Amino acid sequence: MDFELSEEQDMLREASRGLLAERAPIDRVRAWAEGDEDVDPEVWRLTAALGWPGLGLPEEYGGSGQGLVELAIVAEELGRALGRGPVMPTAVVGRAVAATGTPAVRAEVLSALVAGAGWATWAFAEPRAPWSLDGVRATARAEADGFVLDGVKTAVQDAGGARWLLVTAREDGVPASFLVDRTAPGVTVRRQQVLDLTRAFYEIRFENVRLPGERRLTAGPAEIERLLDEASVLRCADALGVMARMLELTVEHTTYRVQFGRPIGSFQAVKHACADMALLVHGARAATAYAAMTADAGAEDATRAACAAASYVAAGAGQVAARALQLHGGLGFTWEHDLHLHLRRARADSVLYGDAAVHRDRLCTLLRGASAAA
Incomplete structure (x- = not known):
């Protein structure tokens, strides 16, 4: 297997490293570490202009249609520069929606993610539980033409300003995925104090959060x-x-x-x-x-x-x-x-x-x- 980067991938690496070096140097990272903001608005705008949020999303929604290799290139540069922001959580949720979301949800969410009009994050892990499907205890029960979510999630990156939350919960005992608006009634977001000062993580509580049926992804x-x-x-x-x-x-x-x-x-x-x-x-x-x-x-x-x-x-x-x-x-x-x-x-x-x-x-x-x- 050839591990050498293509010319386009090498350009992506250089552009990513240059942006982070210029707009998110280490002194700015230190300043963020002492503040409460999840995202630097200017850096998020520039990353959106560079195409990061839509890098792995389908072209029909304005994305670049690239794969995990290209996303990994950007992720490596973010780690190297201690980059802050929801680029990778948004990419993960976007790929889930693109693969298993309903047409209405894809049309609503993916275009907004590509444009940088909002970001998303994945609420998966739960307190004192392994980071695996066996550790999922949150529940989703069918009711009328929708679902009701209950549970607690932890270590949810950049949830404070996220527009959408991808929530993994058990429906009739089987893990399933649901897309939730962060501002929906019954959603409580609390910032956590963590060892990592370069990123923001949150605990989220879902108490009788009602969702329309189309917000359930088909992912099993x-x-x-x-x-x-x-x-x-x-x-x-x-x-x-x-x-x-x-x-x-x-x-x-x-x-x-x-x-x-x-x-x-x-x-x-x-x-x-x-x-x-x-x-x-x-x-x-x-x-x-x-x-x-x-x-x-x-x-x-x-x-x-x-x-x-x-x-x-x-x-x-x-x-x-x-x-x-x-x-x-x-x-x-x-x-x-x-x-x-x-x-x-x-x-x-x-x-x-x-x-x-x-x-x-x-x-x-x-x-x-x-x-x-x-």
Whole structure:
């Protein structure tokens, strides 16, 4: 499999990196970390103009019709720059609506997402429950010509200003997807205090939230699992960007930090530690790229590739962060150094859409099933 970017993909990477460097530099990221806004309006407008929200959406609704590979390129740059905003949550919800939404819902939602007129996010995880279908306890019951939702969701990214919430709930015991207006009666949104200072996460309560029947997507458990895989791959790409940037910061630090009359990067033990970090970054890049490519190709092993990438990157992000902190010494613990922001994001990425244990367990189940079928 060829992991080299095409000319168009390379242009997308360069344009994304340039926009974030110019409009969302690290000092601006720090300012956001001290505020309450989910989104910088100017940056969101520029990303919409660049086509990020519609990158993976059908052309008939104004999107670019690209795949998970292109979305992963943008996600990596967002992670590298500690980018804030709902680009990836919106992309995930948009792909779900495009694949399983009714024609009326697709017409209403997708054009607005592409234009940047609003954003969406996925309310999936629940308190003290695994990030899997087994952890879904929210309920949806049929009533008249619609549904009534009840339940609590946690770690919902950028829900404070979202226009739509994609909610996963159980209808007659079976997981299903529903598109909810954030301002609907019975929806309560509360911001959470989390380790990651570069993104905003929320708890959402649904109490007798009434929905018209057309707001139920046709997605069943298999489609929801597939969406979880795609979201996990994009999370891997974000973590890859964070890992790569931590490696850059560490190599830079070990180059100019002098001890015993010479740069610490000249010592063998430090070289080995940096080499270990580089191996983890390269492995994460290969695993993420393969998972994105197999998903776009509809390959038979796409699900296994997503689980393998998610488990590897979730564990690798923590290892790279630990090495970076160790090699920065006391400086790495200070608030003034940018490293702590990357450490926080890496830690959040290691659990979003399931930690390493969740994906390893699922991967083992898939491999056992394949072995039994053979």
